[in-house]
Amino acid sequence: MFHNKMWHNLILQNLKKIPACSQIAISRSLTSDSVNFSDAVDLAYASYESTSDESCSRPPLIILHGLLGSKNNWNSVSKAIHRTTGRKVISIDARNHGDSRHSLQHTYIHMAHDVMKLLKKLELSKVSILGHSMGGRTAMVLSLLCSDLVASLIVVDISPVKTSPQIFSMMSLFDAMAAVSIRSGIAMSKARKLADEQLKSIIPDINLRNFLITNLVQTNTGSYTWRVNLPVIKENFQTYISSFPSNLKGLQYCGPTLFIGGSLSDYIGKNDLQDIQEYFPLAELTFIEGAGHWVHSQKPEKFLEVVCKFLTEK
Known part of the structure; x- marks a missing residue:
């Protein structure tokens, strides 16, 4: 069973890194009635792994799909990443999606909490995370709140500082x-x-x-x-999903971070990197030519090349 105390301790470790005024605002938001930490749901997932020692030497990769997607959309990508990098890959259904439980709440804080609960269940203390769109924002929130859990972060065609019209x-x-x-x-x-x-x-x-x-x-x-x-x-959607939580401003994830955008998409701007680095100081930004918002399905070979290179080097 997930313990609220563990969750709050992880958050407080990061709150100490920002100004006192921001600490108060974030603490109030995260402990308000709208976010009940006992509301975490059990998430369905698919695991791609082998018995070789090499596959266990690096942190597993967690994949978080986008809005109205599911873990099934990432089946071929998950297999390819595992085959190329040797890492265990765990693709997850978000709450209210796929085979995961439904809930009346659907915010990035809740979804990050759901992933935390699954990581605890799977006894994973360090993971890399790849998230697309809604999943990318969930991955960012989790990284900001629990940076010690995240070895590296890949965000696909979504931004913490901009929302596509x-x-x-x-x-x-x-x-x-x-x-x-x-x-x-x-x-x-x-x-x-x-x-x-x-x-x-x-x-x-x-x-x-x-x-x-x-x-x-x-x-x-x-x-x-x-x-x-x-x-x-x-x-x-409009209140909690369409934009990044503004109450996390001031938090940072200082691990290796890669943002991947589609050159035909307007979800990430080519001049957004400086603002992104206020949250993710080590962030790199690369664009895949000819891809729109669904980068991984529109240009799968180039996407896999970029992702696997990052996971191998970082």
């Missing part, structure tokens, strides 16, 4: 998904086709539709539903 179009996407209606008892292939047809008028990008439809599941009664907790995600 595109992110606010997500509300119409949530509504489009919620409006999908599929009759019970039909084959999954037919259900996916019907879902695609209903989403097409709102979401013209076929790749985005295919990504969203990976969340369509059939219940034991034969009915169809979304496995993501759409109502809670929508309710929390």
Whole structure:
């Protein structure tokens, strides 16, 4: 069972590094009624490992997916990273996503707490973390609050200092998904086709539709539903998900850090590095040409080359 005392001690170690006025503000935020540390949920995960000694010599890599994604989206990438670096790779479903439990809360503080709980369960005292989009912000929050746990950090196409204007179009996407209606008892292939047809008028990008439809599941009664907790995600989106927590300003993670952006994406600006380094002093920023927000799926070979080089060197 996760102990609140351990969590608070880890946070307080970092609070000592910043001005007293900021310490008070952050402490109040982290101990408010909106963040109950007993609310951590059990996370589903997939582990990629071998029995060789080499795979155990470096910290495991934790992978955190983006909004409306799941650990399954990272299956091939996880295998490739493990094969190339020898590291154990653990890909996680965030709360309200994939096979993890649903919850009424969906904030970056809560999601960082969930990962902490899993690391304690797995008896992992040091890990590297790779997070994309929402998962990238969760990884940043965890690194800032519990820097002693994090050997190195990779953040994919998301920033602590900027929010893409595109992110606010997500509300119409949530509504489009919620409006999908599929009759019970039909084959999954037919259900996916019907879902695609209903989403097409709102979401013209076929790749985005295919990504969203990976969340369509059939219940034991034969009915169809979304496995993501759409109502809670929508309710929390604008306040807690669309931007980085402002109350963490003043904290720093001083370990090796790599930000990877897509050259066609506006989630990270080419001039953002100086502001990013206020949180992550050792941060490096690189862009993968021809990639948009889904860097890892749009340019997988180049993405793996950059990630594995960093993990090997750091």
